[in-house]
Every structure is written in structure tokens, then in C-alpha cells.
Amino acid sequence: MIDGTAGVSGRRDADEALLDNPQALAEADPGGMLRHTASAGAQVRESAALAAEANLAVLADDGRPRAVVIAGIGTAGRTGDVLATVAGPRCPVPIIGHRSAGVPGWVGAADVVIAVSASGRSPEALGAAEAAHRRGARLVAVGAPDSQLQSIAEQARAPFIPVPRRAPARASLWALTVPVLLAARSLGLVKVNEADLAETAARLDADADRCRSAAESFVNPAKSLALALAGSIPIVWGSSPLATVAARRFGDTLSANARYPVVTGALGEAGRGRVGLLDGVFGGLAEGERDIFADPAEDDGEGTRLRLVLLRDGGLNAEDDTDEPLAVEERRADAVQTLAERRGVRCDVVTAEGGSALERLASLIAVPDFASIYLALAHGLDPMAVPAITEMKELSNQ
Numbered sequence: 122m123i124d125g126t127a128g129v130s131g132r133r134d135a136d137e138a139l140l141d142n143p144q145a146l147a148e149a150d151p152g153g154m155l156r157h158t159a160s161a162g163a164q165v166r167e168s169a170a171l172a173a174e175a176n177l178a179v180l181a182d183d184g185r186p187r188a189v190v191i192a193g194i195g196t197a198g199r200t201g202d203v204l205a206t207v208a209g210p211r212c213p214v215p216i217i218g219h220r221s222a223g224v225p226g227w228v229g230a231a232d233v234v235i236a237v238s239a240s241g242r243s244p245e246a247l248g249a250a251e252a253a254h255r256r257g258a259r260l261v262a263v264g265a266p267d268s269q270l271q272s273i274a275e276q277a278r279a280p281f282i283p284v285p286r287r288a289p290a291r292a293s294l295w296a297l298t299v300p301v302l303l304a305a306r307s308l309g310l311v312k313v314n315e316a317d318l319a320e321t322a323a324r325l326d327a328d329a330d331r332c333r334s335a336a337e338s339f340v341n342p343a344k345s346l347a348l349a350l351a352g353s354i355p356i357v358w359g360s361s362p363l364a365t366v367a368a369r370r371f372g373d374t375l376s377a378n379a380r381y382p383v384v385t386g387a388l389g390e391a392g393r394g395r396v397g398l399l400d401g402v403f404g405g406l407a408e409g410e411r412d413i414f415a416d417p418a419e420d421d422g423e424g425t426r427l428r429l430v431l432l433r434d435g436g437l438n439a440e441d442d443t444d445e446p447l448a449v450e451e452r453r454a455d456a457v458q459t460l461a462e463r464r465g466v467r468c469d470v471v472t473a474e475g476g477s478a479l480e481r482l483a484s485l486i487a488v489p490d491f492a493s494i495y496l497a498l499a500h501g502l503d504p505m506a507v508p509a510i511t512e513m514k515e516l517s518n519q
């Protein structure tokens with residue numbers, strides 16, 4: 122183990138054997154990030170029940186809004202990306218994520234603001250909720266019970282959906298997302314129904330079971346993905362807008378849990394620029410000079426390589442529900458796999474499964490979520506404690 126600066130210790134090389142030792146895994150994860158992540162399915166059910174108790178129907182009283190703004194930062198902000206992709210390109214109303222305090226200048230009485238904060242106290246969500254109230258916009262708030270966010274919602278007589286606190290916020294993606302989707306459903310903007318929620322929860326449960334700590338690496342997709350990524354610079358591209366939301370989420374968890382640098386984005390966009398990475402010193406050039414007889418244990422870091430993770434939507438979208446013809450997305454995904462293969466850059470593919478957009482998204486998020494935690498644990502890092510975030514808050518006085 123290396124004692125790093127700022128009180129974080131870990132090991133440079135991933136310990137493969139540790140991943141197949143459930144007791145060692147439990148000891149390396151004192152905060153229970155694996156357990157929290159395994160609660161994703163339960164979070165969907167619990168949040169759906171809590172949202173049903175809030176009076177979301179009032180949102181529809183003033184009819185269809187001009188725009189919906191999802192205000193929040195970090196994981197809370199990702200819920201806006203999920204809503205936008207589940208609503209799809211045919212959504213009649215713009216859905217806009219806002220990640221800084223306050224709301225965009227144009228927001229007024231014709232709009233809806235959904236303020237989201239796991240702790241119920243991020244300046245971004247609080248500032249947005251206050252601004253929305255001041256400007257007469259319809260407000261919904263989602264976050265920790267008995268928080269400042271709840272007080273603002275109460276003052277504004279706005280619906281508030283309490284999300285039981287799980288630290289850290291990134292372990293609450295599903296608990297935060299479901300109320301946002303159900304608020305949008307009340308406004309007639311998404312078609313998520315009870316069966317979609319139940320199937321999504323069941324999918325998350327099944328993936329949590331496949332990724333459980335007792336399942337060994339060769340049958341555990343999250344452990345094998347973690348080991349594949351160990352020591353590399355991951356590039357995560359999504360084949361469709363929905364898969365790109367999952368790609369960005371993987372970027373969040375790889376950075377915060379495993380402390381890995383990562384490039385994420387939409388394959389459509391990457392194909393016109395960033396795909397050039399595959400040719401550079403971490404891509405094709407490095408692979409070209411790889412000594413196949415070298416001892417990987419003696420790798421001094423100079424051999425750092427890119428590793429491509431392709432999240433494929435699986436071509437299950439209804440044709441009229443997509444921005445682009447599915448065939449184009451599929452061809453592009455095949456093309457980047459060929460490109461990577463030609464350059465010797467290794468590529469892992471996760472393919473979406475399930476019927477509804479929400480379930481497909483869940484199927485692209487679940488395994489990578491676990492993989493980011495296993496990767497942290499293999500490096501001896503506590504996936505829960507991120508002193509840099511706390512220090513950043515202190516230094517920037519937030």
C-alpha cells in the first residue's frame with residue numbers, strides 16, 4: 122500500500138485476488154458502498170411509493186409548462202439527463218438541466234423547476250428553488266427529509282418528495298431519479314408507467330445479484346469489467362443519447378469511486394473528433410510497441426493504455442422514438458469496435474436489455490456502477506470516502 126498525500130492510501134496495481142475474497146471486500150468497504158449500490162431496485166420502489174404520497178397532481182393544474190428545468194449538481198443533476206432521455210426527442214417541452222445556483226434568466230410563471238438535492242442543502246438546488254418561487258414558476262423539490270430544501274418547498278407550497286438520506290449522493294441515483302420522472306409524468310411529459318418501474322427495479326435487483334461480492338470474477342460482469350479497466354485510461358462512449366447518459370454516469374462513478382481519469386461522451390460526437398485518441402500515444406502508438414513478453418508486474422506506468430468501453434443501446438428503441446435512425450447508431454458502434462480492433466485497443470461492450478427506455482438505461486448503469494466500486498477496492502481505495510470533495514467544499518467555502 123502507498124500512503125498518498127491527504128490521508129488517502131491505496132495500491133498502484135489492482136489486487137485481482139482481493140476481488141474474489143468476499144471478506145476482504147467487506148473490510149475494504151467499511152461504508153458499505155456495495156450494499157448501497159445493491160439497493161438500486163429497492164430505491165426505485167421506495168421512491169415511487171413516496172412520490173405517490175406527494176401531491177404531484179397539482180402540477181398539472183396550470184396545464185403544460187413552457188419548459189422544465191431540473192436544477193441540481195452532481196448526481197442530482199444527472200436526474201435531469203435521465204428525464205430528458207426517457208422523455209425522448211418527441212417531448213413537446215424542452216427539458217433543461219441547470220447546474221449552478223439560481224435558474225436561467227428566462228424562467229418565469231410558465232415554467233416548472235424541479236430542484237433536486239440528496240442532502241437537501243446544495244447551494245445550487247436551494248438557489249434554484251428560491252429563484253423559482255420568487256419568479257412564480259411551478260416548483261417541485263426532491264431531497265432529504267427535514268432539510269432546507271423541504272423548508273423552501275413548504276414556504277412555496279410546492280410538492281416535496283422526501284428521499285431518505287444515503288451518503289454519498291452518488292449511491293442515491295435511483296431514489297432521486299424516480300420522483301423527477303413521476304413529476305414529469307404528472308405534467309404529461311413522459312410515459313413511464315407502473316410496469317416500467319417494476320421491471321426496472323427487477324432488472325436492477327437481478328444485476329445486483331450478478332454483481333454481488335460472493336460471485337467470482339469469471340461470472341461477475343462488474344468484477345471482470347473492473348479488472349479489464351485496471352491500469353488503463355477508460356474511454357466510455359454511448360451509442361445513443363440514452364447510452365450516453367449511462368456513459369456519463371460511468372464517468373462520474375469511475376472518477377469519484379475509483380479515482381480514475383476517464384473520457385466519456387456520445388459516440389456520434391466522438392466519431393467526428395475524439396475518436397482520434399485511438400491513434401495516439403495511449404492508443405495505437407502504445408499498442409504498436411507493446412512487448413508481448415514483458416512482465417505486467419514490472420509495468421512502471423509508462424505502459425498506460427486506453428481501454429474503450431462501448432455502451433450500446435441494443436437497437437431496441439421504437440423507430441419513431443429516436444433522434445437518428447437506429448441503423449446509423451448501430452453502424453457507428455460496429456465501426457468504432459473495428460477501429461479499436463485494428464489499433465489493438467481493447468474494447469468492452471455493454472449492451473442494453475429490457476423493454477422500456479428506463480429499464481434499458483438501468484441495464485447500462487448497474488454493472489458499471491458496481492465495476493467502479495470493485496476497481497476502487499482492488500486498488501485499496503475506500504470508494505465512499507473522497508477527501509478531495511470535502512476539501513474542495515472547505516476551500517471554496519461551499
Ligand SMILES: O=P(O)(O)OC[C@H]1O[C@](O)(CO)[C@@H](O)[C@@H]1O
Nearest residue numbers: 194195196197238239240243290
Ligand atoms: O445531491 P446534493 O446533496 O445536493 O449534492 C450534490 C453533489 O455534491 C456532492 O455532495 C459533492 O459536493 C456530490 O457527491 C453530489 O452529487
